[in-house]
Amino acid sequence: MTDRKDELAKNLAKVERRIADACAAAGRARDEVTLIVVTKTYPASDVRILSELGVRHVAENRDQDAAPKAAACADLPLTWHFVGQLQTNKVRSVAGYADFVQSVDRSKLVTALSKEAVRAGRELGCLIQVALDAGESARGERGGVAPGGIEELAGLVAAAPGLRLDGLMTVAPLSGEYAGREQAAFGRLMDLSTDLRRSHPAATMVSAGMSADLEQAVAAGATHVRVGSAVLGVRPSLR
Ligand SMILES: *Cc1c(COP(=O)(O)O)cnc(C)c1O
Numbered sequence: 001m002t003d004r005k006d007e008l009a010k011n012l013a014k015v016e017r018r019i020a021d022a023c024a025a026a027g028r029a030r031d032e033v034t035l036i037v038v039t040k041t042y043p044a045s046d047v048r049i050l051s052e053l054g055v056r057h058v059a060e061n062r063d064q065d066a067a068p069k070a071a072a073c074a075d076l077p078l079t080w081h082f083v084g085q086l087q088t089n090k091v092r093s094v095a096g097y098a099d100f101v102q103s104v105d106r107s108k109l110v111t112a113l114s115k116e117a118v119r120a121g122r123e124l125g126c127l128i129q130v131a132l133d134a135g136e137s138a139r140g141e142r143g144g145v146a147p148g149g150i151e152e153l154a155g156l157v158a159a160a161p162g163l164r165l166d167g168l169m170t171v172a173p174l175s176g177e178y179a180g181r182e183q184a185a186f187g188r189l190m191d192l193s194t195d196l197r198r199s200h201p202a203a204t205m206v207s208a209g210m211s212a213d214l215e216q217a218v219a220a221g222a223t224h225v226r227v228g229s230a231v232l233g234v235r236p237s238l239r
Pocket residue numbers: 038040061083084171209210211212226227228229230
């Protein structure tokens with residue numbers, strides 16, 4: 001094994017252990033939780049190694065980095081998740097490689113995603129990103145729609161050609177009433193998911209939890225955790 005492969009294998013094993021322990025502690029089966037490795041800022045060569053190590057879900061948050069990486073890894077059996085704030089002028093590119101867009105947070109984006117999914121002849125799984133730091137009607141600082149806006153957006157996604165409504169996503173808020181209270185934040189997301197599934201029973205995905213708080217997300221009931229630095233290493237500070 002190369003040094004990098006060895007390092008990633010060790011990190012993956014640690015994360016796998018954490019997920020398994022969190023599932024056991026919550027009385028959940030391990031297969032109720034899917035690991036998505038967030039490969040942003042890391043090269044396609046790392047994605048390739050992760051695939052060799054058995055990773056099947058990867059996520060990216062910037063189209064400029066993700067598009068060439070996905071193209072370089074098109075031969076691998078990977079499911080690609082887009083998890084970043086998405087501008088409508090990037091939607092055509094993202095619809096070409098993403099299997100899931102987890103950051104759907106406004107109607108304009110739904111319209112653009114639908115149009116480009118149809119054009120590409122693809123079906124995109126959509127998660128509505130919920131901002132738990134926003135007021136009931138505002139939008140979150142890091143993207144996301146306030147809880148009060150979920151239902152309307154869900155209806156739009158469900159009715160849009162080329163799109164499939166799969167569930168909800170959130171990032172633990174840094175400000176507002178849930179700051180520092182990850183478990184409560186993820187619990188709130190689960191309640192919102194329960195509400196959503198009354199009208200959209202197939203929208204079962206709940207994407208929550210990152211390197212620092214995956215245990216709290218699993219405890220709350222998340223179906224997908226998005227883990228970056230605990231697998232790939234601490235990213236050099238971005239912007
Ligand atoms: C970067 C990122 C993650 C992973 O964060 P880590 O702390 O590196 O695990 C998860 N979700 C989103 C939306 C991200 O942008």
